[in-house]
Amino acid sequence: MADSAALPHQPVLLTEALAGLNLRPGGYYLDATFGRGGHTAAILAALGPEGRLLALDRDPAAERCADARFGADARFAFARSTFGRLTDRVAERGLVGWLDGVLFDLGVSSPQFDDPARGFSFGRDGPLDMRMDPDAGSSAAKWLARVDEAELERVLAEWGEERFYRRVARAIVAARQRAPITTTARLADIVAAAVPTREPGQHPATRVFQAIRIAVNDELGELSAALPQAVQALAPGGRLAVISFHSLEDRIVKRFVRDQARGRELPLDLPVPGGPEGMTLRRIGRAIRPGAVEIAANPRARSAALRVAERLP
Ligand SMILES: C[S@@+](CC[C@H](N)C(=O)[O-])C[C@H]1O[C@@H](n2cnc3c(N)ncnc32)[C@H](O)[C@@H]1O
Numbered sequence: 001m002a003d004s005a006a007l008p009h010q011p012v013l014l015t016e017a018l019a020g021l022n023l024r025p026g027g028y029y030l031d032a033t034f035g036r037g038g039h040t041a042a043i044l045a046a047l048g049p050e051g052r053l054l055a056l057d058r059d060p061a062a063e064r065c066a067d068a069r070f071g072a073d074a075r076f077a078f079a080r081s082t083f084g085r086l087t088d089r090v091a092e093r094g095l096v097g098w099l100d101g102v103l104f105d106l107g108v109s110s111p112q113f114d115d116p117a118r119g120f121s122f123g124r125d126g127p128l129d130m131r132m133d134p135d136a137g138s139s140a141a142k143w144l145a146r147v148d149e150a151e152l153e154r155v156l157a158e159w160g161e162e163r164f165y166r167r168v169a170r171a172i173v174a175a176r177q178r179a180p181i182t183t184t185a186r187l188a189d190i191v192a193a194a195v196p197t198r199e200p201g202q203h204p205a206t207r208v209f210q211a212i213r214i215a216v217n218d219e220l221g222e223l224s225a226a227l228p229q230a231v232q233a234l235a236p237g238g239r240l241a242v243i244s245f246h247s248l249e250d251r252i253v254k255r256f257v258r259d260q261a262r263g264r265e266l267p268l269d270l271p272v273p274g275g276p277e278g279m280t281l282r283r284i285g286r287a288i289r290p291g292a293v294e295i296a297a298n299p300r301a302r303s304a305a306l307r308v309a310e311r312l313p
Pocket of ligand 1: 106
């Protein structure tokens, strides 16, 4: 099978994300989710010889792609890392407080999703893995073998927004007692049998796979940890741009920007000047969603939302 590092990923909200970053030709940018380098390529194309871009991704296939596509570009550097450790990666290069823009394009890339060997896909059988970094943490199969039923219910309800979370959790626990659940097809079959109704155009296991993927990769914990680090890494006037793909992520981004833009309200009777304090961001516009043309060309873009904010002095 072809190395998934060579498979393409169509970047989502590309023009809008670039505009949101307010690119300067000589600026220093961080692409925190390299994927297959779609956004990176467009940023590098807009930068001049003095511009720089550091890219992160936790996936070894993304690293191979980065080496192959941009290894010869002296303006480009890659670090294989979770973005939950963004400060470490930026501090290693002495860049905390100096970046002109940080971009997050969250979730999995198309090559990750489409490669059955990665275990994200309910449509094609493969080992039940789902790790963005196959060298770290537990596979979905191991996670499912160990998780207790109450926690599984919580994950399916909160992170999958699965209506039938109780039935599905019960079916998974019963099935794993018969034999370990180690393939995507078996999990998809167990879920399909447990879910009594069908949503048009959606596989019945879509929500369950999303929930387990979020748990296995600690996706929401990573995002919550990374956002304040990204703000710290920015220079005054630097831009934060975040593309999310479901309401759980978007809610975290929206609340974070709102809180940072509002600052902390101090009680007026404190012996310091009252009023908002600790404001770090200015919100730039509202959420931007893809238009009909982009969605027709790339159905993955359907649920995307881009939020942009600017670092205050
Ligand atoms: C939607 S894709 C990005 C696609 C990219 N913008 C492009 O145009 O090719 C998301 C990427 O982020 C990576 N990723 C997701 N969560 C991560 C995390 N916490 N730390 C590092 N990389 C992460 C995934 O491995 C995946 O390659």
